[in-house]
Amino acid sequence: MTHKNVDFHVPVLARVExxxxxxxxxADGEVTDIRLEIYEPPRFFEAFLRGRHFSEPVDITxxxxxICPVAYQMSAVHAMERLAGVNVGGSLRELRRLLYCGEWIESHVLHIGFLHAPDFLGYHSGIAIAADHPEMVERVLQLKKTGNDVVELLGGRPIHPVNVRNGGFYRAPARTELETLLRPLEEAREICVDLIRWTAGFDFPDLSQDYEFVSLRHPAEYPFNEGRIVSNKGLDIDVSEFESQSQEFHVAHSTSLHSRLSERGWYHVGPLARYANNFDRLPATIRDLAGEVGLGPVVTNPFKSIVVRGLETLYAIDEARRIIAHYTPPPAPFVDVPATAGVGWAATEAPRGLLYHRYETDADGLVLTAQIVPPTAQNQPTIESDLRQFVTANLDLELDELELRCEQTIRNYDPCISCSTHFLKLTVDES
Amino acid sequence: MRAEGALADRPLLVIGVGNRDRGDDAVGPAVIDHVRKVAPQLQTLVAEGDLSDLVLRWTPNQDVVVVDAVRSARRPGSVTVTDALATELTTEESLLSSHGVGLAETVELARLLDRLPRSLVVVGVEAQSFGPFDPLTEDVAAAVPLALQEVLLLAGFTMDSASAAIETWDLVP
Structure with a gap:
């Protein structure tokens, strides 16, 4: 039967951070209210950063x-370096990309294997999958561990790395240390290809929207750390223009600010956006694999983000192997970044999407103001739009099924609520 | 220093679970910091955040002790010792992996993948507060020596040698 009146509330969303x-x-067959409610208390990091020395945001943020500390570290150091007019290149730049590869692998694989795959396979958790698919789960664990190992080797710890600083690193690894990662990465590549083919065989619900996909775009690379902010609908701006082109606004049902682009509206950041805006920046082997599993250069069904995350994981593995194969230790582990009065901006590509930082400092290097715009905050209006369209088209589903699919619709974005509060429960009200 | 005991002749891995930056969640890593000073011969590991990697670190001939912040109805700072292979851990008892797979899920995952260690004991410290960047609360900080003592006893120390080691390092609250 088709429900005319529905009112449900999921008080605690599972498998989201x-x-x-x-x-x-x-009501009367029309969706009258859709709310992604974020009630985790805001953590006021931006206020906490005021008065701190410009060397501290990299570790505080x-x-x-x-799950994505590297993204916060990278956006922070790039903003401080832009403020000081310092350009970090060569091996130090490559090590930063390698560190980001590790984070993409561990974050994407955790979401694919343990948080999102259960939705497609009918399990309540990633752990439950292990009872029926132990070999795949064991391989997923091995793949994720490879990412952790990259982050730990470069960052000193598998989470909350402590080896990153403005200008580079406290210690640069020897070539022999990085080479220990090559064999695990080669094994990870094989697992990742199998994981992509496995997820591509899932049954994907119908949902497609005319998204404005926003991401970085770099002249030569699939983006991690650098590039202009672009969209598939003509946006093409320097990072310094982001705040003038976007608005953050408060909604009563969320402790996380929502975002929209001025005169353009809500937009979509994350793997689907990066993929759509940078498909031509992927190596031919990965573009070919995308075609083999049925994906074109633009994917507008957010349920298929699980496959795109797999392709991005494969990219991170290949990029890590390339960087290690060509690595020469830098002459010094960092370049000097002097205290400078001014404003610095940076955006990098966290696993969940564009992560923007802006800092204003005085001549002593003390932070006067800080602004952080995380990806989940940017995606909230898009998630609610997806929910509205999905519910409208699927009112014939049993309520339990509808509720589950709505949660899945949210999980398509791998939302990081803790990041955005600086940000979920589902309520369906059938009156 | 290591004395005779049930686990004295077995490879023992002591794991502190928790986020050092989230108040009482840091108690597991804090206990490991002390284990490293008092009993440097023990194999130790700090696991922050997602714990699923532990499944790949456990081997069938290993004895494992996990120190973790727990949340139950007990008084803050209470120390409990639980045989995790004989007891079903619940999410209420093993909290605070702020991302991904927690301890109870990791044990269940290891069980399904036939990767459980030979023994797995959880030394739990009842937590009170998990604020970002907050230090350990007073009751939980005061419980660190007792949790350390439980770890040392599980590692084969006698009560006398464990107490002496803790006093040597001036850890008595």
């Missing part, structure tokens, strides 16, 4: 998130 809820209300 942080605490949030979902409320869906349908890394504590915002346990």
């Amino acid at each position: 942080g605490e949030g809820a979902m409320h869906v209300k349908v 890394a504590r915002i998130c346990g």
Whole structure:
């Protein structure tokens, strides 16, 4: 039967990072209310950064998130270096990309294997999959561990790395140390290809929107750390223009700010956006694999993000292997970044999407103001739009199934609620 | 220093679980810091965040002790010792992996993948607060020597040698 009136509330969303809820209300066959409620208390990191020395945000902001600390570190150091007019190149730049490869692998694989795959396979958790697919789960663990090992070797710790500083690293690894990662990465590549083919065989619900995909784009690389902010609908700006082109605004049901682009509206960041804007920057082997598993250069069904995350994981593995194969230790582990009065901006590509930082410092290097715009905050209006369209098209589903699919719709974005609060429960109200 | 005991002749891995930057969640790593000083011969590991990697580190001939912040109805700072292979851990008892797979899920995952160690004991410290960048609360900080003592006893120390080691390092609250 098709439901005319629905009102459900999922008080605690599972398999997302942080605490949030979902409320869906349908009256006379029309969706009247969709809310992704983020109730995790805001953590006021930006206020906490004021008065701190410009060398500290790299370590303080890394504590915002346990799954994407590298992203926070990279956005922070790039902003400080831009402020000081310092360009970090050569092997130090390559080591930063390698560190980001490790984070993409561990974050993407955790989401694919343990948080998102259960939705497609009908399990309540990633752990439950292990009872029926032990070999695949064991391989997923091995793949994720490879990412952890990259981050630990370069960052000193598998989460919240402590080896990153403005200008580079406290210690640069020897070539022999990095070479220990080559064999695990080669094994990881084989596992990742199998994982991509496995997820591509899932049954994907129908959902497609005319998204404005926003991401970095670099002249030569699939983006991690650098590039202009672009969209598939003509946006093409320097990172310094981001705040003038976007608006953050408060909604009553969320402790996380929402974002929209001025005169353009809500937009979509993350793997689907990066992939759409940078497909031509992927190596031919990965483009060919995408075609083999049925993906074109643009994917507009967010349920298929699980496959795109797999392709991005494969890219990170190949990029890590390339960097290690050509690595020559830098002459010094860092370049000097002097205290400078001014404003610095940076955006890098966290696993979940564009992560923007801006810092204003005085001549002593003390932070006067800080602004952080995390990817989940940017994606909230898009997630609610997806929910509205999905519920409208699927009111014939049993309520339990509808509720589960709505949660899955949210998990398509691998939302990091803790990051955004600086950000889920589902309520369906059937009146 | 190591004395005779049930696990004295076995390879023992002591794992501190928790996020050092989230208040009482740091108690597991804090205990490991002391284990490294008092009993440097023990193999130790700090696991922050997602714990699923532990499944790949456990071997069938290994004895494992995990120190973790727990949340139950007990008084803050209470120390409990639980045989995790004989007891079903619940998410209420093993909390605070702020991302991904927690301890209870990791044990279940290891069980399904036939990767459980020979023994797995959880030394739990009842936690009170998990604020970002907060230090250990007073009751939990005061419980660190007792949790350390439980680890040393599981490692084969006698009560006398464990107490002496803790006093040597001036860890008595």
